[in-house]
Amino acid sequence: MNKGSSRPRYLRWDEKKSVLEGSGEWTLEHADEIERALGRLEIGSDRKCRIDFGGVERFDSSGMLLLLELKERVRKNGGECLLAGLNTKQRKMLHLVQKGYHDTPLPRRKEGFFYRVGHTVMEEFDVLRSFFRFLGELTASFARLLMHPGSFRVRETVYHIEQSGFNALFIIGLTSILVGLVIAYESLVQLSRFGADIYVVDGIGIAITRELGPMITAIVIAGRSASSYTAEIGTMRLTEEISAMRTMGFDPFFFLVIPRIVALVIALPLLIFFSDLMGILGGMLASKAQVGISYSFFIERLQEVLSAKQYILGIVKGPFFALIIAATGCFHGFRVTGDTESIGIETTASVVHAIFFVIACDALFAILYTQLGY
Known part of the structure; x- marks a missing residue:
């Protein structure tokens, strides 16, 4: 939002139009403020609404995650939202972030016997190489x-x-x-x-x-x-x-x-x-x-x-x-x-x-x- 405007920063719910308007910079730098704005947000009981982010000045991946969190919150409240106002580049970014948003984390790879032996050998080799470098500096x-x-x-x-x-x-x-x-x-x-x-x-x-x-x-x-x-x-x-x-x-x-x-x-x-x-x-x-x-x-x-x-x-x-x-x-x-x-x-x-x-x-x-x- 511009300085001096009465419009709330980051989010505003227009109950008459059933539109959720975004503004400001949705970046990592402002993530805490946006999360607080999400906490204060009160969305109407409309089953359908529209999220308009045409007024957002700048996005990064943190902002996209917050946008997905907003959509998830609306969905849990029983609403259904249409997303508007994003340009082509922002939509591609949203697609990439959304692709792994609900994915379960990859299972941790089991470290077998040979893996542990190889890892230990490589660590000791690195220590030995550093030791010879240390001896070179000591000789100098x-x-x-x-x-x-x-x-x-x-x-x-x-x-x-x-x-x-x-x-x-x-x-x-x-x-x-x-x-x-x-x-x-x-x-x-x-x-x-x-x-x-x-x-x-x-x-x-x-x-x-x-x-x-x-x-x-x-x-x-x-x-x-x-x-x-x-x-x-x-x-x-x-x-x-x-x-x-x-x-x-x-x-x-x-x-x-x-x-x-x-x-x-x-x-x-x-x-x-x-x-x-x-x-x-x-x-x-x-x-x-x-x-x-x-x-x-x-x-x-x-x-x-x-x-x-x-x-x-x-x-x-x-x-x-x-x-x-x-x-x-x-x-x-x-x-x-x-x-x-x-x-x-x-x-x-x-x-x-x-x-x-x-x-x-x-x-x-x-x-x-x-x-x-x-």
Whole structure:
């Protein structure tokens, strides 16, 4: 309706002519006002009437749906209406909208076993592709860091060494002692049958330093630090701190990713050394309690059978495990979307993927050491 006119907007019922007149713009922008006008509308008791929309200035699909709703309301009241005033283009639009107006919704497709498997595979492939893109950006950031070493954030790196390294000593030490106890007890049960109790020292020393120490440490750190990195960076994504950093010209990799990776690469080999000591201590306690092997004899035997090579073969894995854990945790942090639920999803995914990649990396080391004769 034109400004200043007394004619009601959108709808007017002319009882004398039995005509329902439309006006204004029947678009999504005015849908709420039109619905209120429909609610106030009082149509006469005539069995036949005419709906004239020649005065409507503009239509879109929302307006067409409202027009169909109006026709349906008139029909339910026992009336019968003829539609007039629409041009050819509007009639085609009405036909398309009306075609699916009363259709029942399509049934949801059942997701069979093969569909779920394929969907999961494609999702994991997409994650893997994004991860390689992330590694490419990380490599470029490290290259820029080598060209501009003054931009390295020492204070943040020291802070993350404390958080990821020093604060994890207790849980790693306790876990390693328990694993050493279990290995010693299980080994002694078998070895004591053949009177070879002394060889428990060989098994504990080599198994802990070469395999179990690095693996236990990496798995504990994956559950502890990878999840922490994902949650921290993911929260920054939700609060748009990372977007603000980019707006101000700061590279999030320099501020968030590189300090965490460098800190964990430094801390994890030290944690593996500590885990080796605690695991051997647990085996020594179990040997003393189970078969009475003295501490001095255990240490002397350990010096004879455990060479520095076994320790080095285990400690070399530390930086690779650290790179995998830190990169995976940061990567999933950057994948957090705009809701809090995604933080939990990505945190869980980061721990699962970090542990999987650590085990896969350890398997590659085992194959490599075997091929090299170690």
